[in-house]
Amino acid sequence: MSLPVYYVDAFTSELFLGNPAAVIFSDLNDLDLMQKIAAENNLSETAFIRKEDNTYFIRWFAPSCEIDLCGHATIASAFVYFNFIDKDATSFCVVSKEHGRLEINRENDTYILNFPTDNLTTFNNLKQIEAAIGVNPIEVYEGRDDLLVILESEELVENLSPDFSLIKLINKRGLIVSSRSNKYDFVSRCFYPATGVNEDPVTGSAHTTLTPYWSQILGKAKLQAKQLSKRGGLLTCELKDSRVLIGGNATLYMRGEIIL
Numbered sequence: 475m476s477l478p479v480y481y482v483d484a485f486t487s488e489l490f491l492g493n494p495a496a497v498i499f500s501d502l503n504d505l506d507l508m509q510k511i512a513a514e515n516n517l518s519e520t521a522f523i524r525k526e527d528n529t530y531f532i533r534w535f536a537p538s539c540e541i542d543l544c545g546h547a548t549i550a551s552a553f554v555y556f557n558f559i560d561k562d563a564t565s566f567c568v569v570s571k572e573h574g575r576l577e578i579n580r581e582n583d584t585y586i587l588n589f590p591t592d593n594l595t596t597f598n599n600l601k602q603i604e605a606a607i608g609v610n611p612i613e614v615y616e617g618r619d620d621l622l623v624i625l626e627s628e629e630l631v632e633n634l635s636p637d638f639s640l641i642k643l644i645n646k647r648g649l650i651v652s653s654r655s656n657k658y659d660f661v662s663r664c665f666y667p668a669t670g671v672n673e674d675p676v677t678g679s680a681h682t683t684l685t686p687y688w689s690q691i692l693g694k695a696k697l698q699a700k701q702l703s704k705r706g707g708l709l710t711c712e713l714k715d716s717r718v719l720i721g722g723n724a725t726l727y728m729r730g731e732i733i734l
Contacts, residue, residue, distance in 0.1 A: 475733075475734045476731040476732060476733050476734065477498050477500050477502065477511075477731065477732040477734065478498065478499065478500070478729070478730075478731060478732075479496055479497070479498050479515075479729070479730055479731065479732050480496070480497045480498075480550070480554045480558070480726065480728070480729045481494055481495070481496055481497075481517075481726075481727040481728040481729070482494070482495055482497060482549075482550035482553050482554065482724050482725070482726055482727065483550075483724065483725050483726075483727055484545075484546035484547070484549040484550045484553070484676065484678075484707075484722060484723075484724045485546055485549065485676040485678070485701075485707035485708060485709055485722035485723065485724070486676075486705075486706075486707055486708070486722070486723060486724070486725065487583065487723040487724075487725055488725065489725055489727055490705070491705050491706055491707065492546070492675065492676050492705060492706075492707045492722075492723075492724070492725075493518060493546040493674065493675040493676035493677070493705065493707060494517050494518075494675075494727065495517060495518070495519050495520065495521060495544075495546055495547035495549075495550035495551075496511075496512075496515045496517050496519075496520040496521070496547075496550075497520075497521050497523070497547070497550050497551045497553075497554045498511070498520065498521070498522050498523070498732070499523045499524075499525075499551075499554065499555075499559065500522070500523075500524065501524055501525075502522060502524065503522075503524055505540070507734075508520075508522055508533065508535055508540075509535055509539075509540070511535075511732065512535035512536065512537055513537045513538065513670075515537075516537050517537075518536060518537075518546070518666075518669075518671045518674050518675065519534045519535065519536055519541060519544045519546065519547040520534070520535050520547070521533070521534050521544065521547035521548065521550060521551045522534075522535070523551055523555075523568065529569055530566070530567065530568045530569065531568065531569050531570075532548065532551060532568040532569070532570050532576070533570075533571065534547050534548075536666070536669035536670050536671055537669070537670035537671065538668075538669055538670035539668075539669055539670070541647075541669065541679075542570075542571075542572040542573070542619065543570065543572065543573055543589070543619070543679045543682070544678065544679055545587055545589065545677065545678010545679045545680075545681065545682075545720055546675075546676055546677065546678045546707075546722075548568070548576065548578060548587055548678065549578065549585045549587060549678065549722055549724050550724055551566075551568065551578075552566045552578035552580070552585050552724075553585060553724040553725075553726070556580050556585075557726070563580070564579060564580050564581075565577060565578070565579050565580070566578045566579075566580075573589075573590055576588065576589065581721075583723055584710075584721050584722065584723060585721065585722060585723070585724055586710075586719050586720070586721040587678060587718075587719065587720040587721070588717055588718075588719055589678070589679070589682050589717065589718050589720060590682060590716060590717060590718075591682055591685070591686050591713070591716050591717060591718050592617040592618045592619075592682045592683040592686065593617070593618070594615040594616065594617050594622060594683065594686070594687060595615065595616050596613075596614075596615060596616070597614040597615055597616040597621055598614075599614075600614055602640075602644065603621065603623055603644075603649070605637070605640055606636055606637055606640040606641045606644065606649070607623065607634055607636045607637075607641075607649070607651065608634070608635065608636065608637070609625060609630055609634065611623045611624060611625060612624045612625060612626060615683075615687070616646070617650075617683040618682075618683070619646065619647040619648075619679070620646050620647050620648050620649060620650050620664075620680065620683060621644065621646050621648075621649050621650070622650045622652065622683050622684070622687060623649055623650065623651045623652070624652060624653065624687075625651060625652070625653045626653065627653055627654075628653050628654070628655050628656065628661050628702075630653065631651055631652065631653045631661055631662065631663055631702055632661070632663075632702045634651060634663060636649070636665055638665065638667040638672050639667075641665050641667050641668075642667045642668050647666055647668060647669065648664060648665050648666035648667065648668060648669070648674075649664070649665045650662055650663075650664050650677070650680045650683055650684060651663050651664075651665070652684055652687075652688075655700065657700075658698045658699055658700045659688060659692055659694075659697040659698050659699060660684065660688045660692075660697065660699055661699065661700050661701070661702050662677075662680065662681075662684055662699065662700075662701050662702065663701065663702050663703060664677040664680050664701070664703075673703055673704075674703070675701070675703040675704070675705040675706070675707060676701045676703065676705070676706070676707030676709070676722075677701065678709070678720050678722075681699060681709055681711050681718060681720050682718045682720075684699065684711070685697060685711040685712075685713050685718045685720075686713055686718070688711075689711075689713040695712055695713045695714070696710070696711070696712045697710070697711045697712070697713075698710060698711075699711055707722065708722065708723075709721065709722050710722070
């Protein structure tokens with residue numbers, strides 16, 4: 475058996491930047507095999523898209539576990555759909571296990587995710603976070619999957635050297651660390667050692683947490699964001715009631731076959 479696979483860099487228009495994802499359109503629905511493929515790919519996510527009765531179902535896998543919601547691999551999947559499956563389409567809908575129907579729209583070379591917003595509550599154990607990242611946070615909030623850590627400056631975010639073994643002990647998927655920015659509205663970095671990815675290059679799902687926070691702080695619904703990983707990525711974010719519109723570019727790195 476062979477499976478077509480695409481490697482796409484998401485949240486960038488340039489190769490070797492943004493966040494790479496593997497995308498597989500097939501009828502595969504074997505959890506164990508999907509996890510093995512994701513581990514072999516060793517990217518932050520592999521997206522599997524299966525069509526059944528004219529509906530596309532999506533699942534995302536990190537190297538060591540299945541993920542409930544993934545932005546960059548969804549953008550990568552939409553890129554493949556629009557460029558190789560239905561070139562005339564401007565909208566692509568997928569159904570996810572935890573979050574139901576998700577829509578991705580194409581506007582020229584930009585792909586716009588329509589994702590549910592996160593809800594934040596105050597997290598009080600600041601000393602645990604300070605030990606993990608080596609910096610005293612201003613505020614920490616608990617979201618659906620992650621903790622959101624607010625720091626004083628963009629320089630502190632950029633220069634962080636966290637202790638991944640301590641982050642792994644936190645009972646969440648990981649940490650989103652963020653601050654205001656001079657050039658953008660805000661910047662961030664995301665750390666997910668529990669999933670097999672110490673630092674995720676660009677994290678679309680994290681911006682369902684970041685957007686409502688910064689929209690309230692900055693008093694505006696439309697925001698420009700940059701993730702300050704080594705690869706880096708740019709995102710547009712718009713808060714619309716209980717949804718977040720997250721936009722970015724994508725570019726193809728490779729297409730091939732997985733031989734099983």
